[in-house]
Amino acid sequence: MNKQQKGTAAGAAGGALIGAAVSKGSIWGILAGAAVGGLAGNLIGKKMDQQARELTQAVPTAEVNRVGEGINMTFDASLAFQINSAEISESYKKDLNAAASVFKSYEDTNILIEGHTDDTGSDAYNMALSEKRAKAVRDYLIAQGVDGSRLTAKWYGETQPKYPNDEANRAKNRRVELAIYANDEMVDAAKKGEL
Template sequence: MKLLRRFALFAMLGAVVLSGCKSMTGAQKGAIIGTVGGAAAGAIIGRTAGNTAVGTAVGATVGGVTGAIIGNKMDKQAEEMKAKVPEATVERVGEGIIVELPNSILFGFDSSTLSAEAKANLDKMITVFSTYPDTDIEIQGHTDNTGAAAYNQTLSEKRAKAVYDYLIAKGVAPARLKVVGYGLTSPKYPNDTEANRALNRRVEFVITANEKMLQEAEAEAARQGK
């Protein structure tokens, strides 16, 4: 019975996260995810969705009242990010935020040099990062499947690192940032048309609570429990 209940929880989690249920806030989703266990849920959902950003966001989930408090803060940050950077795709997942920028507005063809448009959009994102300093940011680089796997891996790393270097140059604390390149290994769309391949060429930002936000949320949850 315990195994069946756990399976049911994972199934519910997958449905909630992958469907992007409109009737629930990010905070409510985070509270459900926490009943399963963040890291394990993140690994499973990330693999199931073929989406490393979802896996990272879910893996950072703590759940319960603490998670709901964090989720409420992330709801506000996500709405501000949408308003500031309309060119980006912003999604609330668990207790985190995923921000996706396509390479078409970041880099030229086969390049890891940030375009002027890219810098303008990153500047807008930095204003939100500065407003909400108690978060960690993972920068994930992805490519399509055109060309050799080793080449694409290096290109994805260079592109993510270019974003990382720009954020640091603009004052974002290095301790908040992590860079990962996935090359062609994690497409979100089938690599069957040029349009879909273009969608797979992307950089994603996964924004999660840092230790300070977590501790403050735990303290608030304890006060609410009294």
Template structure:
């Protein structure tokens, strides 16, 4: 399994993506997203921009007709994830999918803990079935913490949280070579760490789902 705690920044891609607004992404359909945002091919990690799931998925986009084909396949997978995990936040980004596990999805972490609860395992069981059904994808798993504790401790804890999710999914038969683990500690909060509610929500794991090379090759063959 590949592991990284580094932030990869692709300057040229940042300038390209700066012209695509968040509202445009949210309002575009899957074919538009796939065909209109492709800026680079290659593996998921090669497309990391700004060190987060959204940037990674946009950076990994293929674009063109092949991107539209990939986007349609991702639509089907996203629909199944939403059905299986109604509490999770499921976003279609570029040609990929972002899944945010937090207090609403049941995949939660107690303060200073990286252990999966019984409810967390139950929800991961559901998504494992979908990952098995759609094997031609790469999975970027990010771990996050709230702002409690020092920076170094939180970085380690966030990696443990992401790894707990990966280990459990691997135990359900998901191939280890599909995963890349990234730890961000407290550096990427989605909510206000000044409140208890915000801190709870920031103790989370996010998953980015993108096409692997086999899916890309198949989509290009179909497009041609």
């Protein structure tokens, strides 16, 4: 193997180990685990930079961050859903429509959709609510023309707060997060230098 191939292999192996250690399949773990490394990772990163810029412009109410070779996009669920509801609000539909138009331009990425709640209510109720919200977002994106085979929905209830569940921050934990990462076709193209 040449240096580039060794770097790519090391990056992929290291990313998988970090991904497994960071979290059990959550956004950060998926993004760390999807790392390819080397020149291929650099090419993927450039394409993700462009997609992140487009998502930031299309959906100014969402938080869009580049993480490794992927993108973490967080929607404020307090704007997206009524309390105790998985029905998507009209304003959130506009955001999802804008995001879907960007996603359709990047067919060589996969999207993990995660639902999260705050700690109000029982564990079982919150787990069910986060499942309904994640699936509602997935189904809505499919209805907007995003290929369903690219989308995976997961839910964690109140088990992965980003902020303290206190009066000032509780609402921030009611969120839907997306991880956007390279699919196998993009990885293969990057490894061949064709991206």
